[in-house]
Amino acid sequence: MTADVSHIFENARVAARKLNLVDTETIDKILLAVADEAEKEVDYILQENCRDLALMPKTDPKYDRLMLSRERILGITSDMRKVAGLPSPLGRILASFDRPNGMRIEKVSVPFGVIGIIYEARPNVTFDVFSLCLKSGNVCILKGGSDAQYSNNAIINIINKVLISYGINSNTATLLPNDHRFTDKLLTAVGQVDLIIPRGSSRLINYVREHALVPVIETGAGIxxxxxxxxxxxxxxxxxxxxxxxxxxxxxxxxxxxxxxxxxxxxxxxxxxxxxxxxxxxxxxxxxxxxxxxxxxxxxxxxxxxxxxxxxxxxxxxxxxxxxxxxxxxxx
Structure with missing residues (x-):
């Protein structure tokens, strides 16, 4: 497999422009529909999660972090519905003032555009990130941990199915292939990706900070x-x-x-x-x-x-x- 992902980034950029035209009511309906679909497909998600778990020793501390269950999936879908119920952050007037010449200037909240999220063996993050990005009008390119590849693929398939049913570009949520080279491509996609957010260990965050050419927002490392x-x-x-x-x-x-x-x-x-x-x-x-x-x-x-x-x-x-x-x- 080659590491040429320029077409993925270009498709995400196109999807971001189209997402700007989607109203907040539709965005909330999509989030609710994804939550419903995830619950309907819970057996499929758990089946794929078992494929990931079979490749990890039960003695590995990350095993629990990787493992999904019906209860955990219901918790995830509950959170998605809560996100859908939040006020939209888009189009908020953050500040406004009038110039002496009569011109009115307003500072209005808008999406970043294309956000790359890099995370580890936590398949729940795939749902979480998609929910928050869509709610804020952003397209997401996801680079999940290799330990969760089957789980993440299942989740993205569910998300894309719902997006397509609402006439939304499926590139609104993209999962990069399971190869470390694609991480470096994402970190250096200047002009194609607007922001990188690493979510995980201090080692992951430090790697992203040291290698990214795209702007980075750091999440806190848990010490x-x-x-x-x-x-x-x-x-x-x-x-x-x-x-x-x-x-x-x-x-x-x-x-x-x-x-x-x-x-x-x-x-x-x-x-x-x-x-x-x-x-x-x-x-x-x-x-x-x-x-x-x-x-x-x-x-x-x-x-x-x-x-x-x-x-x-x-x-x-x-x-x-x-x-x-x-x-x-x-x-x-």
Whole structure:
């Protein structure tokens, strides 16, 4: 397969011009219709999702992120209907003023045009991105993770079926082929793609930032911290840490670093004890390591390095940082 995608970008540009002529009522009807069609085709989506899941070990933390279910699909379609019910962001007058010569100047919200979205093994994002882009009058070119190729293809097929039924150019939502070369083509499509939005890990965001020639809007990379202060409630803290770290390790708001006040180091082992049930590997700074040694499984305890902090693990791993004060915790 060649990496020539210029025709894809040109078709998206044409679709963007045509989408400008579609009224907001029709856009909302399309979103509702896609939600309905997704629910009608739930078996098809799950079948294709199973093809993706079969290629990923169940022990991989990303497995849960990749997996769809009827309940998750119903949650996705519910969100699409909520997007349809939102006020349109298009044509809003953001500011207006009159010039001395009588000319009236208005600042009005308009679509970007063609937006490229790069994301990882999260098929729900395909629905999410399409919904938000269509609602705001934008065409989307999607580059999903290879782990979700069958799921994403199924979702795009459903979206395109509905678009065509409403007489809308199917290039309004395009999924790029499963090849890393197409990512680089998207990042350098100056004059054809108006904006790139990476959605995923800090590694993905950094790659896009470093290689894109097209303007980029960065989403936040999820490096999540919990601070246990000198007067923290141990039972509440234990429950919060366990839930934040282990409920779904593959999501971007899972806990990556526990910060603990030095006066509570004697409680650190108790605070972390439930984590051992899920085989959470802890990277501890020297003081925290000393507090955990002999009280937390040796095979799950390692000294922290500089790389341990500021890392989005997306796995059963966590760093522990000791501080002298609340202000030091904030500074970290």
């Amino acid at each position: 999540c911290h919990t601070y246990f202060d000198s007067d923290g409630d141990l039972e509440k803290g234990r429950n919060i840490v366990f839930n934040a770290k282990t409920r779904r390790v593959s999501v971007c708001n899972a806990l990556d670093c526990l910060i603990i006040h030095k006066e509570r180091l004697s409680d650190l082992a108790s605070l972390c004890k439930p984590l051992s049930e899920k085989n959470v590997l802890i990277y501890a700074d020297p003081k925290a390591y000393g507090a955990l040694a002999g009280k937390y499984p040796e095979s799950l305890l390692q000294p922290a390095t500089d790389d341990s902090f500021g890392t989005e693990f997306l796995d059963y791993k966590m760093a522990v940082k000791t501080v002298d004060s609340f202000e030091e915790a904030l500074a970290h």
